[in-house]
Amino acid sequence: MNVLINLRQAIMQKVANQSDADIKDMILGSVDGDERALPGLGVLFEVIWKQSSPEQQQQFIQVIQQKLKDSPA
Template sequence: MGLNLRQAILDNVENHNKNQLQATIEDALESREEKMLPGLGVLFEMLWQEADENDRTLMLETLEESLARK
């Protein structure tokens, strides 16, 4: 039996509203557990795929600035 991690993550948040999604993201960030990273990656993948060029540019600029502060 193969496990499709991406689909399992999407199934887990499928019917979440905005507040539930925010709580999920904040919990993952606050816990700092490595096992949460795939879920955040799947959410970022969805965000990236739905973003237009301006939103992608903003995300990249924000990431670049954040990395420069590290």
């Protein structure tokens, strides 16, 4: 568990002072990329999730469920 906390902290520190364009580039470079990038996207999603209202969280869940149904297995 300590490794996860350190990884989370490292990712947060890496993106803390980046510009919008830098963060977008990081996301675009991670999507459909190397699986090693997935923890970074997970940390970014965690930040969004924690700052979202219950209604927004429910919307995320619905979008995820729909996209999973729509995507080929």
